[in-house]
Each structure stands twice: as C-alpha cells, then as structure tokens.
Amino acid sequence: MADEKLAKLREAVAGLGQISDNEKSGFISLVSRYLSGDEEHIEWPKIHTPTDEVVVPYDTIDAPPEDLEATKALLNKLAVLKLNGGLGTTMGCTGPKSVIEVRNGFTFLDLIVLQIESLNKKYGSNVPLLLMNSFNTHDDTLKIVEKYANSSIDIHTFNQSQYPRVVADEFLPWPSKGKTDKDGWYPPGHGDIFPSLMNSGKLDLLLSQLLEIAQVPDAHVDEFKSIEKFKIFNTNNLWVNLKAIKRLVEADALKMEIIPNPKEVDGVKVLQLETAAGAAIRFFDHAIGMNVPRSRFLPVKATSDLQLVQSDLYTLVDGFVTRNSARTDPSNPSIELGPEFKKVGSFLGRFKSIPSIVELNSLKVSGDVWFGSGIVLKGKVTITAKPGVKLEIPDGAVIENKVSFAKIHTLTGLS
Numbered sequence: 001m002a003d004e005k006l007a008k009l010r011e012a013v014a015g016l017g018q019i020s021d022n023e024k025s026g027f028i029s030l031v032s033r034y035l036s037g038d039e040e041h042i043e044w045p046k047i048h049t050p051t052d053e054v055v056v057p058y059d060t061i062d063a064p065p066e067d068l069e070a071t072k073a074l075l076n077k078l079a080v081l082k083l084n085g086g087l088g089t090t091m092g093c094t095g096p097k098s099v100i101e102v103r104n105g106f107t108f109l110d111l112i113v114l115q116i117e118s119l120n121k122k123y124g125s126n127v128p129l130l131l132m133n134s135f136n137t138h139d140d141t142l143k144i145v146e147k148y149a150n151s152s153i154d155i156h157t158f159n160q161s162q163y164p165r166v167v168a169d170e171f172l173p174w175p176s177k178g179k180t181d182k183d184g185w186y187p188p189g190h191g192d193i194f195p196s197l198m199n200s201g202k203l204d205l206l207l208s209q210l211l212e213i214a215q216v217p218d219a220h221v222d223e224f225k226s227i228e229k230f231k232i233f234n235t236n237n238l239w240v241n242l243k244a245i246k247r248l249v250e251a252d253a254l255k256m257e258i259i260p261n262p263k264e265v266d267g268v269k270v271l272q273l274e275t276a277a278g279a280a281i282r283f284f285d286h287a288i289g290m291n292v293p294r295s296r297f298l299p300v301k302a303t304s305d306l307q308l309v310q311s312d313l314y315t316l317v318d319g320f321v322t323r324n325s326a327r328t329d330p331s332n333p334s335i336e337l338g339p340e341f342k343k344v345g346s347f348l349g350r351f352k353s354i355p356s357i358v359e360l361n362s363l364k365v366s367g368d369v370w371f372g373s374g375i376v377l378k379g380k381v382t383i384t385a386k387p388g389v390k391l392e393i394p395d396g397a398v399i400e401n402k403v404s405f406a407k408i409h410t411l412t413g414l415s
Helices: 002-014 021-036 068-075 108-123 138-148 190-199 202-210 242-250 277-283 303-310 344-349
Strands: 055-057 080-084 101-103 129-133 155-159 259-265 268-274 289-291 314-317 320-323 334-337 360-366 369-371 376-384 391-393 398-400
Touching: 002 021, 021 190, 021 268, 068 108, 080 108, 080 190, 101 108, 101 303, 108 129, 108 320, 129 138, 129 190, 138 155, 155 190, 155 202, 190 202, 190 242, 190 277, 202 242, 303 334, 303 344
Parallel strands: 055 289, 080 129, 129 155, 334 360, 360 376, 369 391, 376 398
Antiparallel strands: 259 268, 314 320
8 A cells, every 4th residue: 555655656746847856756765764654753762861971061172272273274164054944934924034133133144144254254264154945935035145245254045855745635746736836845844954955066065165174183082972862952053074964865874753744734634744953863973962051042933032132131242142141040031922922023013122131030921012112120020911901011111020910000100
C-alpha cells in the first residue's frame, strides 16, 4: 500500500513545473521515509537532559584574542545565516517577521545588519550575511534588502525548498489537484537549511571564499562528547562547520526526525512533512551544546516579548540590545497581554509610549486597555477592563503593586 501511494505521488510530483528537480527529489525522499516509518517520530523514552560533560558552560569559553589581527582572521572564517522565511502571522504580520520595528525605528533586520557592520568595522573583517527566505517572503525581502545597497557588508539571499502540501484522503500533491497558489505549498521547516544552502550554490560560494583565508588553528576540547539534542530550552542558534555541511549533504546523511504537520486549509485536510535544524546535531562529529547566559537570548515570539525589548529594560548599542544595569533582578518581568494586544498593529496603537518596567515584577493586562505616555509600572501589576469598558491609563501614571482597575477614575493620582 505504501509503495503504491509513493508511486502515484512520485508520478504527480514529476509533473509539477513550479519546483526544481532537487526540490522534487527532496520531497519524495521525505515522504518515502515517512511512509516507511523510518524515524517518523522522536523516541520519547530516549529523551534525556544532556549531562554536564556535553554542555559547555559559557564562562569557560576562551575570550577573543587580544591581537586584533588574530580576531580578524577568526571572523573571516565566519558567515552569519538568518532564517527569514517566517511571516509572523501569529503577531498579525503579513510580511517577513524580520521587518517588525523593534527599537528607535530599527527593524530586526536593521539590527542584524548594524551588528555585523559594527563587527566588520572594528576588526576590518568581512563577515557576510545570508538570509534564507521562503516563497512567502522572497519577493518582499528582495525589495527590503535594497535599502542596504550602500552597506559595507555582503548580503546574500536564497530560498529554502518549496514542497507541495499533500491532500490527506488521496495522498496526492494539492497543486496537481488544481491548488496552484501559495496555499498549495509549504516550506518544510528549518531543517531544510542544509540541502537548501547546498542546492542554492551559496555553500560552495562561502567555501570558495573561506579557503582563501589564512587558517587559524581551532581550540580542541577532547573530553567533550557529541550529543543528539540541545538542552531542553534551546536558543535555535547553530554554529556549524561549512565543510561538514557539504560532506553530510552530499552523502545524503542528514536524516532528521520527521515532524508530520496535518492542517486544514480552505476546508481541505492536508499533510505537510517538516524537519528541524537542531535535530541534525547528532550527525556532526564532536558536536557540543553551550550553556549561554539568559542575556544572550531575547526571543520575540509575541507582543509581550516585543514590549520587553522596546522598554527601558534594554538599550541599543551598535545594533546590540543590551540590558539596563539599573535592573537589579537578574530575571525579566513576566508580561501577559490579553488578545486585544496580540497583533503588532493593535499592540503599538494601545501604547502612546512603552511604560517603564525596570522595577516591574509582573504585568497582566486584559480587556480594552489603553496606555498613555510616561507611565511607570512597578512590582506586581494587574490591569483589567470590564467588558464594554474602555480603560485609559493617563500620561505619567505610576502604578505599583495594583491588582485591578475597572474604571478610568480609579487611575488618577496614582503613585
């Protein structure tokens, strides 16, 4: 039965003119593994927290060389690749998530460019930036990167694979059934980064550039063992040897666990198969995990995270978001915003300015709440607007350890 399904799917995929032969073969290989049950699911009993022997404490890592030329030589072996295929739909965005404004009019992508520019200027290095787009973000990204035409860094873009969604009950590619618009396709997860980097030609381009640079011997840590996964709470940052990627992709050795992702689109039940980049770590020799401080990880998955980054809890220096030293508590405040704040546009519209939260422990907001400018939040704050009530917090309000506000008149004169 599985062989018959695969044969019909293969025949249908062969007729799809919108994707390359590499994409077709990659898709068929993924489906074949899925149907055979080969590594379809993570084996949960085998999941364990890595031991201290394979997770390196951040403070044990060698500091950069004091000699600027030595640091330059190291940086010239580095390329920065950012995943740029997401639309940020959970935050109400319609374009690439990387163009969300973070601080002082700068977007995520602006900050990335500033960081690399600052690094290259300081050391005279030539660290390039690569953006892996999806078919959802490709056109917009090409327009966006035009603003960096005069930048001192080399910016490269390439697309990750485009795979057809599979109609569940027929097990045929949806585009072959007439669904040829974007909804008929999907990007197969960030595990696709390795073959896409290879198929785009960018991997060979980077290697050809790096091979011309004087090599500096790497520090080897013999006692470290390879691991199959990162720590439970991982930062989705991978430092990978380009030569190792080329070797493994050419050998078709990256058989990461398949993540079946059933969906319903336009009333049709479809299946898309994905892989995760972090799952590839077990295929790289001598791989290790690194336990970095929380200050190096500031994800923005929701508008509550965006509020943290935009607040006075952080400052911006050379594109790097740095924590305010006035905050004595090492942990960040807990922020929970109601559905009225879910979309970026709504979130920004409800704040005249982002409140000061340096002394905030927790914030919970629900209902139709609007914030004025110059507001200071301290301690534990809960703000609730009753149904049908528009709650406006006035300019300059200082709210400390307050539980709930139902009417606007309760907000005046707070300190």
